[in-house]
Amino acid sequence: MNTRRLHIGPGKAYLPGWENVDIFSNVKADIYGSALALPYPIETFDLIYCCHVLEHLNRNMTLAALSHWRSLLKPGGVLRLAVPDFDAIVEVYNKTKSLTSVLGLLYGGQKFLLDQHCVVFDKATLTRDLKAVGFRDVREWDWRKTDHAMFDDYSQAYLPHLEKEKGKGKLMSLNLEAMK
Numbered sequence: 618m619n620t621r622r623l624h625i626g627p628g629k630a631y632l633p634g635w636e637n638v639d640i641f642s643n644v645k646a647d648i649y650g651s652a653l654a655l656p657y658p659i660e661t662f663d664l665i666y667c668c669h670v671l672e673h674l675n676r677n678m679t680l681a682a683l684s685h686w687r688s689l690l691k692p693g694g695v696l697r698l699a700v701p702d703f704d705a706i707v708e709v710y711n712k713t714k715s716l717t718s719v720l721g722l723l724y725g726g727q728k729f730l731l732d733q734h735c736v737v738f739d740k741a742t743l744t745r746d747l748k749a750v751g752f753r754d755v756r757e758w759d760w761r762k763t764d765h766a767m768f769d770d771y772s773q774a775y776l777p778h779l780e781k782e783k784g785k786g787k788l789m790s791l792n793l794e795a796m797k
Contacts, residue, residue, distance in 0.1 A: 620663045623689065625652050626670035630770040635666070640731070652682060659688045668699040669771035669790070673725065676736035684750040690797040696747070697758060699772035702791035703737040709776050709787055718776060722789055743793055752795035760792060 624635040631637050631645040638655060639646035650656060652670055665686050674682055686696055701722040710719050725733040738746075744755045760772045772790050773781055780786025 621661060622664045622666070623655075623657070623662045625655070625665065625667040625686070628770070630668070630765075630768045632666070632765050632768060635765075636662075653678065653685060655685065655689060657689050660691045660694075662689050663691055663694050664697065665690060665694070666697045666765065669701065669774075671698060672700050672734040672736055672738065673731060674735060679736060679746055680750055683746055683752070687750055687752060687797055692797060694797045695794050696752065696797070697763075697792075697794040698743070699760075699770070699790045699792045700738045700743065701734065701771075701774075702789055703739045703742075705787055705789045705791070706737075709789070722774075738791055740791060740793065743791060747793070747795045752797065755793055755795040758792050758794045760790075 622632075622635045624632045624637045625639075627637040627639055627646060628641075628644055636648070637646045638648045638650060638652070640649065640651055642649050648656065652667070653674070667686065671679065671682060683696075690696060706719045706722050710716065723734060723737065727733050740757075747755050760766055766773075772792050774789045775781040775786030776789055777786055781788075
């Protein structure tokens with residue numbers, strides 16, 4: 618059986634064997650376009666992976682994006698998401714009292730127009746939104762146990778930076794997946 622996998626917003630983490638779609642033409646992708654209007658027929662994919670993209674959409678567009686992505690999944694297909702984890706952000710801030718250390722997670726890099734975050738998520742809020750558009754079996758996923766673990770992306774974001782292997786860092790990404 619031929620499994621089709623879609624990677625929305627690869628940025629610097631182009632995944633071989635996946636269909637990579639990005640809005641920015643200065644990164645490697647197979648197709649360039651908006652995550653809100655992907656050019657595929659409904660029920661095309663077995664797995665959709667979207668890492669640190671959803672927070673860049675206007676908060677009123679969250680349900681529309683999730684609904685669109687759900688429509689692209691085959692029955693039983695999985696949407697795998699990674700977004701900045703608001704609970705982890707608050708925990709780090711409360712521990713360090715350093716707003717500077719979490720600004721990028723809250724607001725994005727802001728180096729260009731679309732490099733800004735418009736919404737934050739915690740596990741309860743993202744779970745609610747996934748269920749609201751018809752997803753089920755929402756669960757956390759571990760980046761170490763995926764076939765794309767060797768591609769360092771924001772699903773592996775830790776503070777202090779690069780402390781993921783030493784066990785000293787705090788995972789700053791909320792990694793949830795849900796089934797259609």
